[in-house]
Amino acid sequence: MELADRAVGFLLSCISLSIFTYYTFWVIILPFVDGDHFIHKYFLPQEYAILIPVSAGVALLCLLCIFIGFVMLKSKKKKA
Known part of the structure; x- marks a missing residue:
């Protein structure tokens, strides 16, 4: 059971880190990027x-x- 717990913990950590990175880029960095830049279509x-x-x-x-x-x-x- 220890291996399954580690796998679930690793998966939850990766998901949390991905959401944090996406949200941070979206809120903090994206407002300083030009509005017609291609990156805006991903947010x-x-x-x-x-x-x-x-x-x-x-x-x-x-x-x-x-x-x-x-x-x-x-x-x-x-x-x-």
Whole structure:
């Protein structure tokens, strides 16, 4: 099982590094590149640079609140 855990960890690290590199290039470097440069066709419009992380954060916060609510309800039922 140790080899499978290492493989999953390596895969998650590679995916995270790829997303971080893409987002960093998209937000920090791309605004300084000319608008008619060919590299712009590989990236979404700049409006999505804020919209996507905010949406993901709101979804994560909602799921976390739902999870905490279920745990609280379950622990309340055990006491009663």
